[in-house]
Structures are given as structure tokens and as C-alpha cells.
Amino acid sequence: MARRADAQANRERVLDVAEDVFGHGGKSASTEEVARLAGVGIATVFRNFPTKAALLEAVLVRHFHRLTAEAETRLDAQEPGEAFFGFFRHLVADAAKKIALGEALLEAGGAADNDATEASRALSRAVGELLDRAQQAGAVRDDVELPEVYALLVGASRAVAHASLDDEVQSRMLGIVFAGLAPAAGRA
Template sequence: MTSEGRPLRADARRNRARVLAAAEQVFADKGTGASTEEVARAAGVGIGTVFRHFPTKEALLEAVLVDHLRRLAEHADTLADEGDAGAALFGFFTHVVRQAAGKNAYTDALGEAGVDVRGTTAEFGGRMRAALERLLVRAQRDGAVRPDVGVAELLALMVGVSRAGEHAGPEVQARAAEIVFDGLRAPAADIQVR
């Protein structure tokens, strides 16, 4: 949408999408300190095009973070309808943990710039939480996850394992996730026979 509330023209939508994709790649490769000029070069557009869509670097970082959360929510929605509920939940948990370093970098940079990250991400954070809850309920109904786990605990575990990876490395992060999964699984006696 334009600032007047009109939909973007097709070429403007394409340019915006190119800038977002390039920004995500540049920030992943070089960190959130990379310049908007580097993003413009990677997107194959002029710096004016970047600033037309994202007036500040913080606005660009915010848009990349929101787009990332939107894709995570869509992925969780897709998994909520797949066959093996336990595998879907644990697969999504692993996916979130692997991508967390980038998300955390955006969140930290925006927080340091004084941006209200919770307000910015509320819509897609809420969608992701709802999709995660559907995944959890299905996995519990199928007997793959213990019944006393709530979505709040699951999110806390995701955050903990994600942050651990930033300090201990990917091997420890993967091992920590497996330990968490063992704790989340329903005891063998509770598994329902279908």
C-alpha cells in the first residue's frame, strides 16, 4: 500500500519484494550493520527505490522481520494440516530454532534503535502463536506430546534453545533441542493406539 492507502503498482510491488529479499540476504551475510547501499546493489535497484519503500534502515529491518514472521506463520499453518502431528511440531520447532539467529539480530537491532518490536510484530506473532497452538494440540491429541505442556512453555523452550545456539554453537543447539524433545514427548504408556 502507498502512504495514501492505494495498492502499489505491479512494478513497485516487484521492486519492494526484490529489496526485501536482497535485504534479508545481505543482513544474513554481513549482519544488520550492512548498509542500505549494499542492499540496493544486491537488489539491482537505486538507493532511491530502497528509501521510497523503506524511509529508514530501521523501517527496512522491521519489514524484513515482519516478512520473516509472516513466512513462519504460513509454514506453521501448512504443517498444522500435515499427517504426523508430532513430527510436524518437532520439525517446526527445529526450523524456528535454526532461523532464530537472524530473527534475534533484527529484534536486537530494532530494540537498540528504540523501535517497539512487540507492536510491530504483533499481528504475525499472534498468527504464529495460534498456528503453533494448533500444532501442539494435534500432537497432544495424537499422543506424541505430553498433555501438560502449553504453548507458553513451548515458546519459552524455543527461545531458550535458540539463544543457547548463539552462545554455544549449532552442535550444542541441536543436542539441546533433542533433549527438549525428549522432555516434551508423552511417556510410552500414554501413547494412543490408532
């Protein structure tokens, strides 16, 4: 059954606000705050999302889908290396929000194997495709595999999210990571 246009608009507004509220407030943010800022009643929030965990999962799934779509738009880039490194940089810049959402979901009792997990896997596959294309173009060393890249992504992301690195330090850190991922001829 199709949702009424106003009901769909309310649902999307709740998701938008929840992403911002939980993305900045993490597990301390509340569904009441989401309802207030979205301009809807708490009943509207719970009619769409019966639990805080359900709301957070929907927000995280949507967030992962957007990141995956962005990665996929970069797959046909003229410069696969720039596409890969640019997306790596984007994921690190986005990390604080993604980490806060994930932690809030776990705190709210979200299941370990849920739609967010599958959406995360889809993002990982898209990053893997960007990596493959960058390697085929000679922009990334060919002895690097996705697990190593993801470990670097997680480490850099957590550093940016939890150590409050300023833009200059973050840029230099990523420069070091990217130099390590470059083919031998591209390393100093």
C-alpha cells in the first residue's frame, strides 16, 4: 500500500533530522528531540519506527546507501586513482557521523546482523571496485587488498572522529596513508 504524500514527507523529514541529531549527539540523543526538530509528534516517529533502534537502523541504512551510490558514481571516472583516493578522503571526513550513528544503534539494542550490516557490505563492495579500478590504472599498488584498505580506512576514520584532528593534520595523515598505497615508483 502506497504511503500518503504527507506521511512520506514526514517520514523523510524524521530520517533527515534523526541523521543529524544522532550523527552529532550519538547515543545521548533522543527520539523526542528528533520529533521536536522534525516538527512532528513522537507518535509519528514511533508509527514509522516502532523503536529507537529501528529509527537508527533506517538512518544508518540510508546513510550507507548514499555513500554506496556516491562510490558507484565514481566508478566511471576518467582518473580511477583520483576517484579512489577522493572517496577514501570522503569516507574519512564522514566518519564521525557514521561512527556516532553506529554506536547509537548498538546502544539502542540494534541487532548485529541487520539491514545496516548488509548496506555496509554493499559499501565495502563498492570501495573494492574503486580499489580494483585504481590498481588497474596503476594508481594503487597491486599487492594491496580490500581488507588492508578497510583497516586503513577504519584507523584513519577513528583517528579523525575521536582525536579531533584539525584539517591540516588530517590532510597530512591521509597524505602518508596515500603514499603508502601508491605503487613503488610513486613512493618517495
